[in-house]
Amino acid sequence: MIETADVVIVGAGIVGACCAHLLQREGLRVLVVESGVIAGGATGSGMGHIVVMDDNPPEYALTLYSQQLWNRLLPELPAPVEYDACGTIWVAADEEEMRGVHSKFASYTMRGVRADILDSRQIAEAEPALREGLAGGLLVRDDSVIYAPCAASWFLQGASVRRARAVSVAAEGVRLDDGSMLACGAVVCAAGAKTAELFPQLDVRPRKGHLAITDRYPGFARHQLVELGYLKSAHGHTTESVAFNVQPRRTGQVLIGSSRQYGVDSTSIDRPLLRRMLQRAIEYMPRLATLSILRTWTGFRPSTPDNMPAIGLSPAHANVWFATGHEGLGITTSLGTAHLLVDLMAHRTPRIDASPFAPERLWRDA
Amino acid sequence: MPEKFLIRINGTGFQAARGMTVAAAVLMAGVACFRRSVSGEPRAPLCGMGICMECRVTIDGVPHSRACQTLCAPGMEIRTDA
Numbered sequence: 001m002i003e004t005a006d007v008v009i010v011g012a013g014i015v016g017a018c019c020a021h022l023l024q025r026e027g028l029r030v031l032v033v034e035s036g037v038i039a040g041g042a043t044g045s046g047m048g049h050i051v052v053m054d055d056n057p058p059e060y061a062l063t064l065y066s067q068q069l070w071n072r073l074l075p076e077l078p079a080p081v082e083y084d085a086c087g088t089i090w091v092a093a094d095e096e097e098m099r100g101v102h103s104k105f106a107s108y109t110m111r112g113v114r115a116d117i118l119d120s121r122q123i124a125e126a127e128p129a130l131r132e133g134l135a136g137g138l139l140v141r142d143d144s145v146i147y148a149p150c151a152a153s154w155f156l157q158g159a160s161v162r163r164a165r166a167v168s169v170a171a172e173g174v175r176l177d178d179g180s181m182l183a184c185g186a187v188v189c190a191a192g193a194k195t196a197e198l199f200p201q202l203d204v205r206p207r208k209g210h211l212a213i214t215d216r217y218p219g220f221a222r223h224q225l226v227e228l229g230y231l232k233s234a235h236g237h238t239t240e241s242v243a244f245n246v247q248p249r250r251t252g253q254v255l256i257g258s259s260r261q262y263g264v265d266s267t268s269i270d271r272p273l274l275r276r277m278l279q280r281a282i283e284y285m286p287r288l289a290t291l292s293i294l295r296t297w298t299g300f301r302p303s304t305p306d307n308m309p310a311i312g313l314s315p316a317h318a319n320v321w322f323a324t325g326h327e328g329l330g331i332t333t334s335l336g337t338a339h340l341l342v343d344l345m346a347h348r349t350p351r352i353d354a355s356p357f358a359p360e361r362l363w364r365d366a
Numbered sequence: 367m368p369e370k371f372l373i374r375i376n377g378t379g380f381q382a383a384r385g386m387t388v389a390a391a392v393l394m395a396g397v398a399c400f401r402r403s404v405s406g407e408p409r410a411p412l413c414g415m416g417i418c419m420e421c422r423v424t425i426d427g428v429p430h431s432r433a434c435q436t437l438c439a440p441g442m443e444i445r446t447d448a
Contacts, residue, residue, distance in 0.1 A: 215430045216404075251404070292430050 005031035016190035017155035018338035035165035039149035045299025058356035066336030088143040193300040206300035218252035315360035371440035382438040389433035
């Protein structure tokens with residue numbers, strides 16, 4: 001018997017889960033195909049930081065739209081989602097970065113994002129574990145932290161999830177590795193860093209990251225702390241980079257990032273890079289060196305050449321839609337992505353301009 | 367280091383001896399709960415050799431220090447969970 005659904009979603013990460021949730025609300029029969037475990041990719045290995053990023057206009061529009069959707073929804077989500085409205089502090093090391101704080105403040109407040117400039121004394125009071133002598137920072141109040149795998153599971157409530165690998169997509173549906181065929185009207189590819197396994201033409205590449213988590217030290221960090229130079233690491237395309245990015249968890253644990261690496265397939269820990277990442281964090285928070293780390297791990301972000309996701313119709317198929325390539329912003333932008341995609345699929349005008357995310361800009365003839 | 371010296375366990379003075387671990391001192395002081403688990407259950411030394419992490423206490427302000435792997439020193443301040 002051939003299974004049928006209105007929409008087959010490939011990938012049960014946070015993006016696929018949000019798409020499943022909204023498509024079901026449209027009254028469609030949705031089937032999610034996942035080759036691993038739910039939220040087992042970047043969703044499960046990342047930090048779960050919901051953050052507005054103003055680096056370029058499309059990214060700003062998508063992260064802000066998405067953050068507002070999250071903030072309406074999050075108080076309703078169950079306790080295991082570990083929602084923490086801790087806010088972000090962008091940390092400025094020197095006066096040059098402080099100028100960056102002022103321009104970021106202007107850019108945020110212009111769009112109604114609540115932000116406060118902290119001077120040297122104020123940032124020390126806000127985060128006593130930061131080193132002395134920092135120039136200041138920017139507190140962005142509505143950013144938050146979640147435990148994303150539990151959010152993904154919540155979005156997938158009531159959806160059918162099929163444990164199989166999708167091996168090909170044709171006009172009539174999706175072929176699985178066990179030989180069966182899922183007949184459907186439309187396919188949504190939300191396969192993240194594994195997108196190329198199914199669609200090698202779409203330029204989405206894995207970008208490896210490392211994280212470390214400490215034992216419980218309640219109050220050690222109070223906000224998500226990110227160095228202002230983070231974007232140089234996130235949006236630069238050097239082979240390897242690290243940036244100071246530290247997050248308090250509701251448990252009192254401290255999550256320490258971040259690293260970025262292209263062209264690495266192995267999931268194993270790169271010790272020299274991990275050391276650089278931790279040293280960078282210790283430069284900003286010297287007492288981190290006295291904390292016990294419980295676990296270190298790696299994961300892969302789905303990155304694109306222009307650092308923007310692919311959201312929309314495939315340029316080569318009549319019924320294949322993409323919602324992938326979110327790099328390190330997949331948790332933040334998942335909800336906005338799903339709303340955007342569902343509006344496009346339903347021929348409604350999305351709330352924000354979808355054209356910068358059109359998949360054809362990433363399409364290469366194989 | 368003197369043969370006998372004073373340390374403090376949860377604010378109370380305790381006469382420790384050279385070579386005594388913090389775990390031994392805390393037990394001899396009659397403190398049964400070294401720390402509380404995530405769900406609030408009492409914990410105390412299990413393996414005694416630094417592996418199980420059950421004996422963690424705060425030593426001189428450093429949380430999550432292993433009591434069984436730390437020797438007492440004069441003036442040491444030890445805090446356990448209540």
